[in-house]
Amino acid sequence: xxxxxxxxxxxxxxxxxxxxxxxxxxxxxSPLVIFFFIIxxxxxxxxxxxxxxxxxxxxxxLTFTGLALLYQQHLGWLGRDPGTSLFMTxxxxxxxxxxxxxxxxxxxxxxxxxxxxxxxxxQSMFMAAYIVFVCxxxxxxxxxxxxxxxxxxxxxxxxxxxxxxxxxxxxIIFVFFPRVEAPRWLLFEDPNRAMTGLKDSMEPGxxxxxxxxxxxxxxxxxxxxxxxxxxxxxxxxxxxxxDGKRWTQGxxxxxxxxxxxxxxxxxxxxxxxxxxxxxKPWVYALDMPSEFSDELFQNADYQMLTRKAPDKRSEYQLxxxxxxxxxxxxxxxxxxxxxxxxxxxxxxxxxxxxxQSGTLSTEQFVGNIMRHFREERFSYTLRPPLMxxxxxxxFLFETRTGFCSHYAAAFVYLMRAANVPARVVTGYQGGTxxxxxxxxxxxxxxxxxxxxxxxxxxGWVRYDPTAAVAPERIDQTSxxxxxxxxxxxxxxxxxxxxxxxxxxxxxxxxWRSLDYSWQRWVINYHSANQLKFLASLGISGLNKMIYxxxxxxxxxxxxxxxxxxxxxxxxxxxALQLYAxxxxxxxxTGLVIRAGEGPQDYAGRIKSVSPELAGPVDRITGLFIRYRxxxxxxGKDLSLLKAAISELRIKKGYSVKGKSRSHx
Amino acid sequence: xxxxxxxxxxxxxxxxxxxxPVDGPIELNxxxxxxxxxxxxxxxxxxxxxxxxISFVYNNNLAYLLTFLLASIxxxxxxxxxxxxxxxxxxxxxxxxxxxxxxxxxxxxxxxxTATARTQVxxxxxxxxxxxxxxxxxxxxxxxxxxxxxxWHYANTITCFSFYPLGLFRAWSPLRFNLKTxxxxxxxxxxxxxxxxxxxxxxxxxxxxxxxxxxxxxxxYPGASIKSIHWKAFAKQQGLLVKQYSGTQGxxxxxxxxxxxxxxxxxxxxxxxxxxxxEQQGLIYxxxxxxxxxxxxxxxxxxxxxxxxxxxx
Numbered sequence: 001x002x003x004x005x006x007x008x009x010x011x012x013x014x015x016x017x018x019x020x021x022x023x024x025x026x027x028x029x030s031p032l033v034i035f036f037f038i039i040x041x042x043x044x045x046x047x048x049x050x051x052x053x054x055x056x057x058x059x060x061x062l063t064f065t066g067l068a069l070l071y072q073q074h075l076g077w078l079g080r081d082p083g084t085s086l087f088m089t090x091x092x093x094x095x096x097x098x099x100x101x102x103x104x105x106x107x108x109x110x111x112x113x114x115x116x117x118x119x120x121x122x123q124s125m126f127m128a129a130y131i132v133f134v135c136x137x138x139x140x141x142x143x144x145x146x147x148x149x150x151x152x153x154x155x156x157x158x159x160x161x162x163x164x165x166x167x168x169x170x171x172i173i174f175v176f177f178p179r180v181e182a183p184r185w186l187l188f189e190d191p192n193r194a195m196t197g198l199k200d201s202m203e204p205g206x207x208x209x210x211x212x213x214x215x216x217x218x219x220x221x222x223x224x225x226x227x228x229x230x231x232x233x234x235x236x237x238x239x240x241x242x243d244g245k246r247w248t249q250g251x252x253x254x255x256x257x258x259x260x261x262x263x264x265x266x267x268x269x270x271x272x273x274x275x276x277x278x279x280k281p282w283v284y285a286l287d288m289p290s291e292f293s294d295e296l297f298q299n300a301d302y303q304m305l306t307r308k309a310p311d312k313r314s315e316y317q318l319x320x321x322x323x324x325x326x327x328x329x330x331x332x333x334x335x336x337x338x339x340x341x342x343x344x345x346x347x348x349x350x351x352x353x354x355x356q357s358g359t360l361s362t363e364q365f366v367g368n369i370m371r372h373f374r375e376e377r378f379s380y381t382l383r384p385p386l387m388x389x390x391x392x393x394x395f396l397f398e399t400r401t402g403f404c405s406h407y408a409a410a411f412v413y414l415m416r417a418a419n420v421p422a423r424v425v426t427g428y429q430g431g432t433x434x435x436x437x438x439x440x441x442x443x444x445x446x447x448x449x450x451x452x453x454x455x456x457x458x459g460w461v462r463y464d465p466t467a468a469v470a471p472e473r474i475d476q477t478s479x480x481x482x483x484x485x486x487x488x489x490x491x492x493x494x495x496x497x498x499x500x501x502x503x504x505x506x507x508x509x510x511w512r513s514l515d516y517s518w519q520r521w522v523i524n525y526h527s528a529n530q531l532k533f534l535a536s537l538g539i540s541g542l543n544k545m546i547y548x549x550x551x552x553x554x555x556x557x558x559x560x561x562x563x564x565x566x567x568x569x570x571x572x573x574x575a576l577q578l579y580a581x582x583x584x585x586x587x588x589t590g591l592v593i594r595a596g597e598g599p600q601d602y603a604g605r606i607k608s609v610s611p612e613l614a615g616p617v618d619r620i621t622g623l624f625i626r627y628r629x630x631x632x633x634x635g636k637d638l639s640l641l642k643a644a645i646s647e648l649r650i651k652k653g654y655s656v657k658g659k660s661r662s663h664x
Numbered sequence: 665x666x667x668x669x670x671x672x673x674x675x676x677x678x679x680x681x682x683x684x685p686v687d688g689p690i691e692l693n694x695x696x697x698x699x700x701x702x703x704x705x706x707x708x709x710x711x712x713x714x715x716x717x718i719s720f721v722y723n724n725n726l727a728y729l730l731t732f733l734l735a736s737i738x739x740x741x742x743x744x745x746x747x748x749x750x751x752x753x754x755x756x757x758x759x760x761x762x763x764x765x766x767x768x769x770x771x772x773x774x775x776x777x778t779a780t781a782r783t784q785v786x787x788x789x790x791x792x793x794x795x796x797x798x799x800x801x802x803x804x805x806x807x808x809x810x811x812x813x814x815x816w817h818y819a820n821t822i823t824c825f826s827f828y829p830l831g832l833f834r835a836w837s838p839l840r841f842n843l844k845t846x847x848x849x850x851x852x853x854x855x856x857x858x859x860x861x862x863x864x865x866x867x868x869x870x871x872x873x874x875x876x877x878x879x880x881x882x883x884x885y886p887g888a889s890i891k892s893i894h895w896k897a898f899a900k901q902q903g904l905l906v907k908q909y910s911g912t913q914g915x916x917x918x919x920x921x922x923x924x925x926x927x928x929x930x931x932x933x934x935x936x937x938x939x940x941x942x943e944q945q946g947l948i949y950x951x952x953x954x955x956x957x958x959x960x961x962x963x964x965x966x967x968x969x970x971x972x973x974x975x976x977x
Contacts, residue, residue, distance in 0.1 A: 080722070105704040105831070109711045112734065116715050119726035128726055132733070139737065139830065146831045148784045148796055158829050162744060166736035173732040174725075181723060525725050553739075561743055576800060 003101050008150035009141060010047045013107065014040060016137040017095070020115045021088060023130070027121050029073040032085050035066060039092040054096055063093055084117040104145060108138050123523050125515065136163050165560055172552035176534075178545050179527040198236050198282070198426050198447060202247040204391060204405035217428060217446070218284060219274040221439040227269055227286070229430050231322050233450065233462065234284035234442060236427035238301035244341035245391055247409060247424050249301070261302075262327035262459070264290050273316045281310045284427055284442070286320040287462065293317045300333075301423075302326070302460075326459030329421060337421035337454065344417040345393060352418050362420055362455050369414055370468040373407065376400065380470035407465040408449040421454035425462070574638060575628045582620055582645045589650055599624055620644045682821045682838030689755035689775075692824065696837045697749050699742060705832035708738055738832060745833040748826040749785065751778040752797075754839060757804060761846035761971070762811060763936070768845045769806040770819045776801055783828045789820060811847045814932065814975045819843035848971045849929065852937035858947075859923050859938070881905040916960055917942055917949040919970075932974050939974070943967045953977055 003009065018040055025033045039062070046053040054062060066089040074082035091110040098104060115131050115138075139159035144150050218234075239247035268290070275283060283296060283304040292298075293316055295307045308314050329337075344352070355368040377400065384402040387394040392413045395406050408424045415422035429448035431440035450464040525533075534540065539548055583593045583602075591609060593602050603621040607614045623641040627634070672678065679698055690696065701709065712735050719727035757771030770789065774797065776782055782797040789807040797803055811817050822843075825836035881894050884904035894905040919938045924931035935951070942949040943962065950960035951970045956977070958970055 102704070105707060109707060112711060112730075113714065113718075116718060116727050116730045119724050119730065120718075120722055123724070123726050128729070131730065135730070135733070142830045143828075146784060146827045146829060148794060154783075162737055162740055162829065163733075166733060166740045169736035169739060170729065170733045173736065174729055177728070177732065179723075179728075180720070522729070523725050526723060557739075557743075560740065564743055564747055 003104060003145050004098060006144075006150050007047050008152065009104075009144050011044075012137070012144065012150075012152065012155075013104065013141045014044055014047075014095070016134060016141060017091065017107070017111050019134045019137065020111050020118075020131075021091075023118055023122070023127065024084065024088060024114070028081065028085055028088065031069055032073055032088065035069055036088050036092045039095060043095045059093075059096055062096065066093055080117075080120050084114070084120070087113050087117060101145065105142075108142055111138055125518050128522075132163070136160055139163065169553065169556045172556060173549065174525075175530075176545050176549035176552060178542055179525070179530050181527050198280075200237055200249060200280070202239055202405050202409070202424060202426060202449065203245055204387070204395075204402060204409050215444045216276050217278075217442050217444055218276055219434075219439050219441055220286075220431065221272045221274070223270040223272075225267075225269075226433070226440065227267075227322060232430050232440075233287045233425075233448075233464075234428040234431075235287050235289075235303055235425060236282055236284055238303055238423055238425050238452075240301070240337050240423040241339060242341055242409075242413070250336055250339075260327055261288060261290070261324055263325045264288070264321040265323035265325075266321055268319055268321055270317075270319050273318055275306075275310070275314050275316070277311045279310060281306045281308075283316055285318050287322070288324040288326075289318050289320045290324075291319040301425075324459070329454050329459075334421055334454075337423050338416050338419055340413075340416055344413075347397065348393065348414070348417055351396070352414060355414075356418060362453065365418065365420070366415075366453060366463055369411060370463075370465060373465055373468045378407075378469050380466065404449040404466040407469060408451045411451045411463065411465040415451070415453055423452050425450055425452050429464075575624055575641065578638075578641050578645055579624050579628075582624075582648065585645070585648055585650055586617075616644060616648050620648065678838075680821070680838055682840040685840040685842045687756070687842050689753050690839055690841075692749045692752045692754070692837050694746075694750070696839070697746060697835055698837065699745050699833050699835045701832060702827060702834045705738075705834075708734070708832050712738065737830075741830050741832050744829050745826065745835040747780060748782060748828045749824060749835050749837060751780070752776055752782065752785065752824070754822075754824060756841040756843045759843065759845035761848060761968075761975070763848045764811055764814045764850040766811060767808040768811045768817055768847065769808050770822075770843050770845065772805050772807060772822065772841075772843075774803045774805065776803075782826075784826060786825050786827075788823045788825070811845075814847050814849040814929075816844045816976075817847045819845075846972060846975050848975045849932040849936040851940055852930075852933045856934055856937050856941075858917060858941060858945075859919065881907055917947050918960070919949055919951045921953040928977075932977060936971065936974050939967060939970045 018037075021033075021036055021040070025037075043053075070082065070085055070089055074085060087110060091107065091114055094103065094107050094110060098107070112135065115135060118127060118131055136156070136159050139162065140152070140155040143155040143158045144152075147155060237249055239249055241248050241250035269286065271286070273283065273285070283306050285292065285304040288302060289298070289304060292304065296304050296316055296318075297307070298304055304318075306314065306316070351372075355372060356365055359365045359368060379401045380403060381401050384406060385399050387399060391406075392410050395402055395410050396414075405424075405426075412422045412424050426447070426449045428442045428446045429450075430446050431442040433439075434441050448466070450462060450466070452460045452462055455461050531540070534545060534548075539545060579599070586593070586602075586606060589606075589610070591602075591606055597605075599621045603617050606617050620641065623637050623644060627637040627641060630637075672683075683696075712731060715727065715731040715734065718724075719731050753775040755773045755775070757773050759768060759770045762768045772787065774785070774787075774795075776797040777800060779799045781799050784794045785797060786792050786794040787805055787807060790809045791807075793805060793807070795803055795805060807819075807822065809817075809819065819841060822839045822841070823836055824839060825834055827834055881897065882905065884893070884906050894902075894907050897903070897905045919935055919942065921931060921935065924934040926934070932953075935953070939949070939951065943964075943966075946962065948960045948962045949970075951958040951973060953973065956973050958966075958973060
């Protein structure tokens, strides 16, 4: 078929491309997205009005516009965002210039790249299913190019068949293909892209889904012993001002003020901190740093800052003590850390009165709050519901579910409402020990938020309300358990559920467990996990991995080709099967049906050679023709045919050839 | 099918020219079908490597998954490419003689005696044509080829190929049949009066049957013209008789090689023109070329015999 003039094909292809590019509109600069879709719609119109398509000069102008937009929006070419935009723009421009069949293939391939780049932004199960669906549409377009008629249904069916048959092989390769971590220099990081890392504000109610990135934040190498995991709090930005929803660092925060720590106690830990590139000058020191190298300085909230450019990987020497006393609180510090967005509601005041009753010290009050969290069925989740209005109250009395920021914010709010100075500290908690290198790796997923309360005589004291709810968040060392352990805790069905919505909850729990598996087995199936998983199957080492990969591919090929071949051998047509049996019987006489010989011609030939077979042969041929070519094939004819063929007896040793030869 | 020797098996020509020509039907099987990536197929490999690089750099497992999916599709497509041709049976058909310069058409029969429908099976000789085949169906195609020389015209390698399903692979099978067609000399294209030959009288002896003067009757013989049957005698129940005429010397036409001029091919062309004209005018004509002498006669069979003699001269 004339591929270039086929409208169905173009409608199909352009729809597929539109579907592929659609999710990109979320994260690419809108001028580029608009440019893309204008060209796509233009091309759509061009299917019916060929002359409206741009000429040579206009095409050059479009190309120039596209490149200029790209440059203006990204100020560079390398990296995830500019790369994706580049491919999108190239795809759209190529759409305008389809002269040969080759161009259509190029468009399809560019579309595959754009589809793959989608995964650099989102890795949910839905996105994966969506992309696979869209790719099958693209494949169907490719099938269409190679068919004589643009038959959408047949093309889709063929594409789906191929896709389904390819899936088992995909899984084999996915499991066994050795994952090697890319060296850092290969990551063409875009300097203008917002890097992941902690933010300079916190708004727990507005986040309904905390991203779990296993991207490395920094590494720490201790010169001596490593402190217990539960005490590994890496201090980041401190938030002391809140408007009720949002927590920020506050106005007086500045580098000019010299923080004071009156005394350090206990063991001293010396370590080297290797920060990954980030966009803020924050250095995450172990609480509480006592000595540090010259390029670092500490702000009034004891947060470490660097004078070096933060977008390069850099190394710092620090010394910290786990026990410390920050001493007295200044007057303005007191004011700053008891700031409230407004008067607390009666409900909160009642709760505070409850928790405060009978307590003699701040420590006892804190203990009561922690017990409240623990005993009042608060739960930890990474996917809390949105709490747009009055997040603290909603969290404390209604949803009672959230992650570290929710707990830290609510805790600090309660303390302040009771006129105790308190603030939120963010940073990282824990870390994974890299046993080969002997250093700790702290990843973005280790991000955490906790609280500090000022207590007379002890200074700022750290309290972690999350630990009260999900102690495993703090204690356990395994990276995966840390990431997902609390999610698993959620999966255990609760026995005392009430109401008729139980099935809904079950569904939700099922979904969570599915999502967990997805995260665990697909998204995070990186080198370490692959090695661990394969080792549990007894496959260790790169060599064995490759042997298994090859063996898997071989087995798959054998099974699939066996399936395809068997399918070809077996005619679905029952009448034809029966007729084949008849031919086989007749072949014993020496009269083999010739290729292309019709049943009637064959029957004629048999009769001319051995007239005594005329009766049964005529009957069989007649029935076969009536059943297979007649207007209304009846099952009765089929059974008659079957019977007639079974009854046909060819005498042993009877050979037409031998008989005819005897004449000569 | 008989087995190939190891030397023949790896003979390079087998992949493009095909095996030795055969008479019978050829089934396309693993011995006959070759598969290699097409240009878009090589492009697809580059695409897979590019995606692999992206997945590697960003350490992104879903991108890996898509890459592996495309690689698996590439792999699975090899089997589907094979399936697009395997099991087809091709057989040579008839081919009508043509005049030199015309297109000869070789007839090829294709049988799909399998449950698999075939999409866009392509056959090429000099030009390419494509066809779809339903399960358990037969087709017949005519492959055109230009002829320039008289004589036997042998069909070259017929290539049966397919890019189905994705165009990433070309599965092909070079086939050689003992397929030949007769090419007659090109008829002389300028007006050329028939020769007023007398020379025939001396050579032709007693077989001077003509259409002019009534010479008597003879019992019916097969092939006698219906016009020459003596119907009156038949009505009188004298049996089926055929009227005999003795033609004048001028009307008995001898087409003689010696009476033409020019090169051999020109002469044959002229003779060809005469044969066609004579037959069209209903004359009785004989043909003499060096070494061949066809006694005067008329009718389609005679004409074909004459043309064949000219073609193979």
